[in-house]
Amino acid sequence: MAVLSRLLKSRHCVFSSILCTIRTFSSSSLISRTHLRLSSSSSPSLERNVQWVFLGCPGVGKGTYAGRLTKLLGVPHISTGDLVREELANRGALASQLEKIVNQGHLVSDEIIIDLLSKRLEAGESRGESGFILDGFPRTIRQAEILEGVTDIDLVINLKLREEALLAKCLGRRICSECGGNYNIACIDIKGENGSPGMYMAPLLPPSECTNKLITRSDDIEEVVKERLRVYNEMSLPLEDFYRCRGKLLEFDLPGGIPESWPKLLEALHLDNYNDETSLAA
Numbered sequence: 001m002a003v004l005s006r007l008l009k010s011r012h013c014v015f016s017s018i019l020c021t022i023r024t025f026s027s028s029s030l031i032s033r034t035h036l037r038l039s040s041s042s043s044p045s046l047e048r049n050v051q052w053v054f055l056g057c058p059g060v061g062k063g064t065y066a067g068r069l070t071k072l073l074g075v076p077h078i079s080t081g082d083l084v085r086e087e088l089a090n091r092g093a094l095a096s097q098l099e100k101i102v103n104q105g106h107l108v109s110d111e112i113i114i115d116l117l118s119k120r121l122e123a124g125e126s127r128g129e130s131g132f133i134l135d136g137f138p139r140t141i142r143q144a145e146i147l148e149g150v151t152d153i154d155l156v157i158n159l160k161l162r163e164e165a166l167l168a169k170c171l172g173r174r175i176c177s178e179c180g181g182n183y184n185i186a187c188i189d190i191k192g193e194n195g196s197p198g199m200y201m202a203p204l205l206p207p208s209e210c211t212n213k214l215i216t217r218s219d220d221i222e223e224v225v226k227e228r229l230r231v232y233n234e235m236s237l238p239l240e241d242f243y244r245c246r247g248k249l250l251e252f253d254l255p256g257g258i259p260e261s262w263p264k265l266l267e268a269l270h271l272d273n274y275n276d277e278t279s280l281a282a
C-alpha cells in the first residue's frame with residue numbers, strides 16, 4: 001500500500017508538472033511572433049503560434065518534415081525521441097533504464113516521457129519559446145488524453161509512407177556525430193506493379209566533411225525496427241481515430257522523397273505562399 005501511494009504520489013507530481021508547464025506555455029504563446037492564420041477546416045484561425053503534432057511510423061520522416069516546418073514557422077521542434085537520446089548520451093539519471101527499453105524497441109513509460117517533456121518545455125519557456133511542433137508525442141491514447149487535458153492541439157499531421165519503404169529508411173538512417181545532421185543512405189526504388197504506382201526516394205547523402213563521421217542509432221537495426229513498427233501499430237495507430245473524431249487529423253501520403261513531398265505538404269497545410277528558405281537549402 002505504501003509503495004502504491006508513493007507511486008501514485010510521484011505520478012501525480014510528474015503530471016502536475018506537465019500540466020503547469022504546458023498551461024504556462026500555452027498562455028504565453030498567445031503573444032504570437034508569427035500570428036499565423038490557417039484556414040483549413042481542421043485548424044481554426046489562430047492568433048498564436050501553432051501547436052501541432054506529427055504522427056507516423058518509425059522511418060516515415062517525422063523528424064525531417066517537423067524540422068523543416070519549425071524553421072519555416074519559427075516554433076520549436078520538440079522530439080521526445082531526441083529527448084530520450086539526449087538523456088542517454090549525457091548518461092543522465094534515467095540512462096541505464098532507458099537504454100534497455102529503447103534498444104528493445106519498446107515504449108518508455110508515460111511518467112518518464114512526461115518528465116523529460118516537462119523539463120524541455122520549461123527550458124524553452126525560460127528562453128521565450130512559444131508554440132511547438134511535437135514529434136513522437138503523444139504515442140499512446142493515455143498520453144493524448146493527458147495532452148488534451150492541458151492544452152489545445154490545433155492540427156495533427158499523420159505522415160504515411162508505403163510499408164516497403166519504412167524498414168529500408170530506418171536501416172539507411174545516419175547521423176553525423178559532429179554536427180548532428182541527419183542523412184539517409186537508402187535508395188528506395190519500388191517498381192510499380194498490379195496497378196500500384198512505383199516510388200523513388202533518392203538517398204539523402206551527407207556533405208564530404210561529414211562522410212567519415214556517420215553513426216547509426218542503436219535502435220536502427222532490423223530486429224528492433226520491426227519491433228518498433230509492431231509497437232507503433234499496437235499503441236500509436238489508435239491515435240489516428242482519437243484525432244480524426246476530433247476533426248484534427250490531416251492525412252498526408254508522402255508521394256516520394258523530399259523534393260516531391262515537401263512542396264505538396266506545404267500545399268496541404270496552406271503554407272505554399274510562405275517564404276520558404278528551407279526548400280532552397282534542399
Ligand code: ADP
Binds near residue numbers: 102108143228
Ligand atoms: P521512431 O523513429 O521509432 O519514431 P523516436 O526517435 O521518436 O523513434 O523515439 C525513439 C524511442 O524513444 C522510442 O522507440 C521509444 O523507446 C522512446 N520514445 C520516444 N517518444 C516516446 C513516447 N512519447 N512515449 C514512449 N516512448 C517514447
